[in-house]
Amino acid sequence: MPRFSIVTPVYNPPAKALRECIKSVRKQTFADWEWCIVNDCSTQPHVRRILDRLATQDSRIRVAHRTTNGGIVAASQDGLDMATGVFVALLDHDDVIAKRALKRVNEELLKDDTIDYVYTDEDKIDAKGRHYDVFRKPDFDPVRLRGQNYCCHFSVFRNSLLDEIGGFRAGFDGSQDFDLILRATERARKVAHIPRVLYHWRVVPGSAAGDVHAKPYAYDAGKKAVESHFARLNIPIEVEKLNPGSYKHRFVTTDKSKLPHVSIVIPTRGDTSRIWGAATCMVENTVHNILQNSTYPTFDIVVVRDVNPDGSMVHPFTLPTQKNVRFVDYSGTFNIAAKWNSGVLASHGEFVVVLDDDTQIATPNWLEQLVGQLHLPNIGATGPMLQLEDGRVCSAGFSLRPKPRHISKGDSSTDIGWMGIHTIARTVTAVSGACMAFRRSTFDEVGGFSENYQNLFADIDFCLKLKSLNLDTVWTPEAKVYHFDARTRGANTTDSDQQNFEKRWGRFIGSDAYTRGSA
């Protein structure tokens, strides 16, 4: 039984590209492989000629010729049926793998017996063999995978897992690999990512690599694959095609009475600032906006207000006297974590959202989308797309590379971002405390926000504590919130906050598993 079976469906590739593909496999530095090639009844005569000659040159290469053209799914499945290896690698007929690709994958697999699926970084090659568009991928991120087949090439699966899930499925032509990866990763014991470019995706006229509009049917199939994934998870969802190759999912509620109660905690001093040219009491604006526009049926608001020692408000403000708006007085020295903790402790919701007082919700279903993500397994906290007053991105999550920073800050929010990151939900190292949702039980478990930090880092620290419980943090563009970025005490890093953060998490600063590319 060989270690690897490479599966390649073939249909009319240019002779030069096919020869280069063949050369790249035969040059592998790791020798324990077989190649299962399925000619899907190619009409160009050179294909059969090249493949037949190839089969006589190397006993590890097996070629099957289909008598009818069955399409990519049927041909790929025939290839899978031929595969006898422990692992199955997928290779397209005109692409190229690096000389050490199988060797590197094997080294990774030897590290852990429970790895069932491996993917690597990739780039593109043009007709002249020039490499470009290097895609340095994040570590395995099931949330991002739901919106984009970012794993794609080079994908290597444990053969027994493919048997278990039944291989490729008919009806997913063009996105059959996406559907396969979604189904495989649902069951895989472990997924590994090799951060090396081991696959070169050839761009030829008519290929999806060069023109995302080349195969429109593939994106319908991709949408179907995502819908089918959520159906298996039993989560009601609406999937929409975005820019080709990306899909957004929106949580829908069939029975609003069953939604869990959410508490929104807003710490404030009651300051006034200019928002869109008008002097506005920020907390009044934030609360009014939530009460008027939120579509979520069951929530309460806990306003943590600064008070003087005599109990009077520092900057008096008025809010509607509603049953679901309550106040908690805070008279200590400024400490944002302490204010968040006071508010959360006084709240009753199963889910809690901490929200800055200088915000304004931009999507009425923001709570549905933030809380919806928390119903998915292994998710501890979620945050929305935070936008500045002028509509640019304020924060699309936090990255620790090269140092703690907001992802895409200052970029246009109408631009899709590097590899579409502004348009799809994905896992991030942390989200901003300007708007963050989490389960109350998780908050209690990790000891809330650390009051060691006075001004900054308490939110990142909280998300890193969640990570130590194997809970991820998710950023979603389906919820949008304006953040006017006028923090009560400014946003300057204090030395002590920085030192405290480095004391706990210094080893993570400088690299980030989720922002390796240009994000």
Added chain:
Amino acid sequence: MSHAHDAHGEIDSLADLRDASRERLLTEIGMLRQQNGTAELAAAKREVLASRDAVYGMSAELGELRARLKSEVQHARQEVMQASTWRVGARVLRPIRFAKRLLRKK
């Protein structure tokens, strides 16, 4: 002033206290107990939170110290390996190592 208070009003002066009925005093005592209890409970909850955070913090700090130690050991090892004395010594010992390996094979 004290007479204007209703049965559930706060007792805020000595005159108030003197004139208060037994029923009103009992109500006041109950309210104060409840307030203190809530405050104590809130303080206890905060202490629990702070303790849990401290545990997570210490565990994170321990991880950080381990990582630093590992990197310092690696750094020190690299420095030693790059030192000229080490390189000269390695060259001198190369024939002996080679002979040892041969002997082991035999």
